[in-house]
Amino acid sequence: MPGVTAADLGELAVRVVESVSPNPWFVLMVEGHAAEVASGLQEEISALVVPIGPPARRVSVASSREFARVARDHALGVLIVTTSPAFTPTEWANVDVNRSQFQRDGATVLVLEEDAAEQLENTAPNLASWIGGSIWRLVGVRALSAAETEQRLVVLRQRAGLSDDEVVRRSESGRLPPDPEFAEWLTLLGRGDLLVGRS
Amino acid sequence: MSDDRRVGSDNALTVAMRALQLRGEEVPSLLPSTAKQLFQLFSRALHKAVHEEVLINGTYDVSRLLRLTPGGRSGGPEVFALTGGPKEFSRATVQRPADHFVRDDGGVVHFSLEVRESHDSPLELIAYNFEVYFPDRQPIPFVRFDLNDRGHSNDDLGLRAHVHPGHDDIQLPSPLLPPLEALKFVLYRCRLRRDTPRS
Numbered sequence: 001m002p003g004v005t006a007a008d009l010g011e012l013a014v015r016v017v018e019s020v021s022p023n024p025w026f027v028l029m030v031e032g033h034a035a036e037v038a039s040g041l042q043e044e045i046s047a048l049v050v051p052i053g054p055p056a057r058r059v060s061v062a063s064s065r066e067f068a069r070v071a072r073d074h075a076l077g078v079l080i081v082t083t084s085p086a087f088t089p090t091e092w093a094n095v096d097v098n099r100s101q102f103q104r105d106g107a108t109v110l111v112l113e114e115d116a117a118e119q120l121e122n123t124a125p126n127l128a129s130w131i132g133g134s135i136w137r138l139v140g141v142r143a144l145s146a147a148e149t150e151q152r153l154v155v156l157r158q159r160a161g162l163s164d165d166e167v168v169r170r171s172e173s174g175r176l177p178p179d180p181e182f183a184e185w186l187t188l189l190g191r192g193d194l195l196v197g198r199s
Numbered sequence: 200m201s202d203d204r205r206v207g208s209d210n211a212l213t214v215a216m217r218a219l220q221l222r223g224e225e226v227p228s229l230l231p232s233t234a235k236q237l238f239q240l241f242s243r244a245l246h247k248a249v250h251e252e253v254l255i256n257g258t259y260d261v262s263r264l265l266r267l268t269p270g271g272r273s274g275g276p277e278v279f280a281l282t283g284g285p286k287e288f289s290r291a292t293v294q295r296p297a298d299h300f301v302r303d304d305g306g307v308v309h310f311s312l313e314v315r316e317s318h319d320s321p322l323e324l325i326a327y328n329f330e331v332y333f334p335d336r337q338p339i340p341f342v343r344f345d346l347n348d349r350g351h352s353n354d355d356l357g358l359r360a361h362v363h364p365g366h367d368d369i370q371l372p373s374p375l376l377p378p379l380e381a382l383k384f385v386l387y388r389c390r391l392r393r394d395t396p397r398s
């Protein structure tokens with residue numbers, strides 16, 4: 001799908017909570033585990049908002065009819081929706097034709113696997129226009145890149161006036177100060193095994 | 200030199216500092232099971248701070264600045280560095296606020312911590328530093344909470360967990376802070392308690 005933005009759950013949660021447009025819709029595309037991701041998003045949203053007003057709800061729907069009922073019963077607050085395998089392209093087409101039934105005052109987040117998102121785009125063009133550019137892809141935990149690691153190491157070397165080899169040598173011989181900078185340094189060098197910790 | 204000032208001997212000062220060390224480490228383990236879960240808790244806390252405008256960053260800055268980097272040797276327990284924001288010892292004025300975690304009062308937050316994850320024991324906290332610095336050096340240049348790796352020198356007794364109150368060479372004892380508490384402290388606290396300093 002075009003115009004997909006990468007984000008983690010926390011960022012998407014902030015976007016959802018802070019959305020001010022009427023009837024805001026979001027699509028979060030996932031690679032499997034949609035229910036688990038939806039649960040995580042619900043947790044992130046709940047952590048952001050004060051516990052007054054309608055809580056974020058999470059539902060799985062198998063048909064457009066069921067989806068419409070949920071939208072009607074929960075017009076306020078954030079609604080996080082996953083679809084079951086029974087939710088076919090025909091169901092998306094039904095949503096599109098009867099889209100006024102899905103208008104809500106709170107934000108609606110569809111957590112969909114890629115094929116379901118494509119079905120939505122192909123069979124529900126009007127709903128897709130509601131969603132507009134609010135299509136997100138989940139990014140996971142990210143490690144420092146090689147360049148970012150080197151930047152940190154440069155700062156550590158300048159600060160201590162030591163080379164990487166010297167830090168490893170001093171650690172191996174028990175002569176490295178226990179300061180946290182050295183713990184980070186060894187870890188970034190892939191020598192976290194030299195850290196003492198609780199032992 | 201009096202007995203209490205002699206370094207390395209099992210004198211009254213050493214005994215007192217050992218007692219302080221033990222007392223400072225008397226905290227319940229508030230770590231999750233995995234480094235990834237710890238990363239997610241940090242991500243959530245940072246997004247919340249953005250949402251509450253305690254940080255002036257955009258929501259997308261959190262995933263750009265928060266990293267979980269493995270750094271152990273293959274085959275052994277995995278060690279991770281959880282880092283937030285660039286390592287910064289010059290504490291100079293930030294050129295691009297989006298490249299740092301910047302508080303609403305201008306304080307700049309950065310941190311690094313190392314944990315060890317293994318299948319047969321809980322997540323282990325090895326070392327940390329959490330700093331908020333003030334580029335204009337007001338009200339003080341910086342505050343940093345450190346946890347050293349466990350060393351073997353009596354010099355470090357009582358000070359494995361310590362705070363630097365604006366000077367790199369001054370250490371005051373600190374309780375061992377659970378990492379999430381330390382993060383929240385440098386985000387929400389370390390602020391003037393009144394608008395006008397007393398002196």
